Amino acid sequence: MSRAAAVTPVAAASPRRPGLRAATLVVALIGLGIATYLTIVHYTGGAPVCAIAHGCETVQKSKYAEFLGIPVAVLGLVGYVAILASLLRDDETSRTATAFIAIAGLAFSGYLTYLELFTIHAICIWCVGSAICMLLVTVLSVTRLLRAPVH
Amino acid sequence: MTKREMRDERRAARQAAERAELAKSTQRKRLARLGGAFVVAAVAIVIAVVATSSGDPKPVAKAATASTTSVQESNGVLGDPNAKYTVTEYLDFQCPICKEAAASELPTLIKNYVDTGKVKLQARTLHFLGDDSTTAAKFAAGAQAQGKFWPFLETFYANQGEENSGYVTDDFLKDIATNSGVDYDKAKAFAKTSGAQQALDTADSDASAIGADSTPTFTLKRGDGKETVLTVGPTGLIDALNSALSA
Numbered sequence: 001m002s003r004a005a006a007v008t009p010v011a012a013a014s015p016r017r018p019g020l021r022a023a024t025l026v027v028a029l030i031g032l033g034i035a036t037y038l039t040i041v042h043y044t045g046g047a048p049v050c051a052i053a054h055g056c057e058t059v060q061k062s063k064y065a066e067f068l069g070i071p072v073a074v075l076g077l078v079g080y081v082a083i084l085a086s087l088l089r090d091d092e093t094s095r096t097a098t099a100f101i102a103i104a105g106l107a108f109s110g111y112l113t114y115l116e117l118f119t120i121h122a123i124c125i126w127c128v129g130s131a132i133c134m135l136l137v138t139v140l141s142v143t144r145l146l147r148a149p150v151h
Numbered sequence: 152m153t154k155r156e157m158r159d160e161r162r163a164a165r166q167a168a169e170r171a172e173l174a175k176s177t178q179r180k181r182l183a184r185l186g187g188a189f190v191v192a193a194v195a196i197v198i199a200v201v202a203t204s205s206g207d208p209k210p211v212a213k214a215a216t217a218s219t220t221s222v223q224e225s226n227g228v229l230g231d232p233n234a235k236y237t238v239t240e241y242l243d244f245q246c247p248i249c250k251e252a253a254a255s256e257l258p259t260l261i262k263n264y265v266d267t268g269k270v271k272l273q274a275r276t277l278h279f280l281g282d283d284s285t286t287a288a289k290f291a292a293g294a295q296a297q298g299k300f301w302p303f304l305e306t307f308y309a310n311q312g313e314e315n316s317g318y319v320t321d322d323f324l325k326d327i328a329t330n331s332g333v334d335y336d337k338a339k340a341f342a343k344t345s346g347a348q349q350a351l352d353t354a355d356s357d358a359s360a361i362g363a364d365s366t367p368t369f370t371l372k373r374g375d376g377k378e379t380v381l382t383v384g385p386t387g388l389i390d391a392l393n394s395a396l397s398a
Contacts, residue, residue, distance in 0.1 A: 096181075100188050107192030111199045145181055150174040 020144040024098065024137055025087050031133035032080035034126055038073035048126055059124035064115050072112060076130055079105040083137060095145045102138040109134045222265060227295040229272040230265035236396070238264075238272050239378065241358050241368040242304075244287035245280040245315070249367040250308040251385040259389050269396070274300065275354035277366055281315035285351070290324050292347040293338030299331060306331040371395050 041048045041060060050056030059065065065072060079101060086097040109131035116123055152160075222229050228237075238260065242249040257272075264270035276288035287307060294303035306327050312318035321339070328335040341347055357363075361370055361378050369388050372378040382391040 096184060099185060103185070103188045103192050107196050111196050114196075114200055142185060145185070146178070150170075150177045 020140050020147070021087060021090060024140040024144065025084070027133050027136045027140065028080050028083045028087070031130055031137065032077065032084065034130045034133065035073055035076035035080055038126055038130075039071065039077050042071045042073045048124070050125055056124040056126060059116055059120055059122050059127060064112070064120060072108075075108070076105075079108075079134075083141075092148065095141070095148055098141040099138070099145045102134065102141045105134045106131075106138045222261060222301070224298045224301055226298075227273055227300045229261070229301050231268040231271060234265075234268055234271040235373060236264075236270045237372045238270050238381070238392070239275060239357075239370045239372070240272070241275045241277055241354070241363045241366055241370070243277045243280050243284050243366045244291065244304070244307055244319075245284045245311070246366045247311065247314075248385045250311050252367045252369075252388065253305065253308050255385060256388040260392070263389075264392065270392075272301075274304065275357050276350060277354050277358055277363075278351055283312075283315055283317065283319040286319045286342075287324075288351055288354075289342040289347040290328075290338055292350040293341030294328070294331070294333045295350070296341050296346070297333055297337060299333045302331040303327065303333050 038048065038060070042065065048056035048060055067075060082101050083098055083105070086094050086101060088094070109127075112127060113131050116127065223231070225232055240249075240252075260270070260272065265272050276291055278284040278288045291300055291303055291307075294300050310323075310327060312323075324339070325335045327333075328338055357378075358368070361368075361380060363370070363380065363383075365383060367385070368383045369381045369391070370378045371381045371392065381395060382388050
């Protein structure tokens with residue numbers, strides 16, 4: 001074995017991970033679907049179809065349904081669109097952008113979940129679904145960034 | 152191994168070492184960026200949670216008593232509009248003594264005098280304690296336009312906050328309105344009109360006319376006669392009224 005082969009394990013162990021990018025794309029599309037549904041419900045004034053009592057309606061019609069005057073469903077929609085846009089390219093900047101947006105989205109989802117549990121005292125299953133999607137996107141995008149090859 | 156082969160091997164080893172160093176350096180940068188992002192996100196969450204917790208209006212309780220909700224109210228006058236006597240309370244929404252008087256005296260006044268048609272009760276909303284008083288008084292004028300002044304007042308008292316702490320926010324008023332059957336949007340719109348200001352001006356001029364300079368001040372008037380002060384403070388209204396009416 002040559003010395004050159006012995007000192008290049010990092011590059012050899014860092015293959016591209018198209019599976020991670022595809023998985024991120026799928027999860028982000030699911031999140032986008034949820035956010036789109038909640039946005040439509042918000043603007044049509046209806047109540048979301050909800051599996052747990054009337055928690056969705058309680059959350060959707062609470063004052064916390066808007067953040068700085070913007071419906072949180074719209075913020076989620078924008079977040080998922082931004083994540084999908086960042087997935088269009090596969091370079092260091094795009095991978096970093098995906099991870100950053102996902103981390104910000106996860107933080108916001110965490111805050112909203114806190115509000116549901118401790119302030120509104122109602123659970124919106126759609127919001128929980130979106131938070132889980134954002135958690136998965138964060139894990140996938142961070143893993144993808146850390147495992148990306150170095151050129 | 153020839154010299155050329157040895158040179159090539161050394162170059163390859165050097166390049167491999169450089170690539171490895173680059174990879175380590177890049178990974179360190181990635182971890183630093185991600186770590187920074189997580190820290191910023193965590194700090195943002197903590198700030199948001201603390202801000203939400205401290206900014207929450209305290210939970211709105213129901214009115215302390217429901218003494219006013221079942222009585223006829225017209226233009227802020229509680230009871231029979233044709234009642235011979237008028238009791239007027241000069242109050243400030245922020246005044247804790249007014250709240251005390253509402254709990255200790257008004258239920259009896261309403262039960263024994265207003266419900267029986269002997270007395271009608273009205274209020275004059277002073278606002279000398281501060282901006283929260285003014286905001287509440289103007290909104291109350293909107294509640295009065297809906298025939299809900301007294302339920303609004305009762306519910307407000309039940310949730311009265313720290314004087315001039317800025318607690319009379321839109322959210323607070325919305326909660327009070329919801330719990331007293333007041334249409335928030337209509338009352339809010341009315342609060343911006345000259346009608347609301349006029350209610351405050353009338354209270355000021357009436358208070359000045361009878362020399363009411365503290366709250367609560369209760370006055371009595373027979374028909375269109377002269378308005379006289381019955382009592383000032385949280386207690387003694389019923390006794391004073393009994394004496395005045397039996398005289």
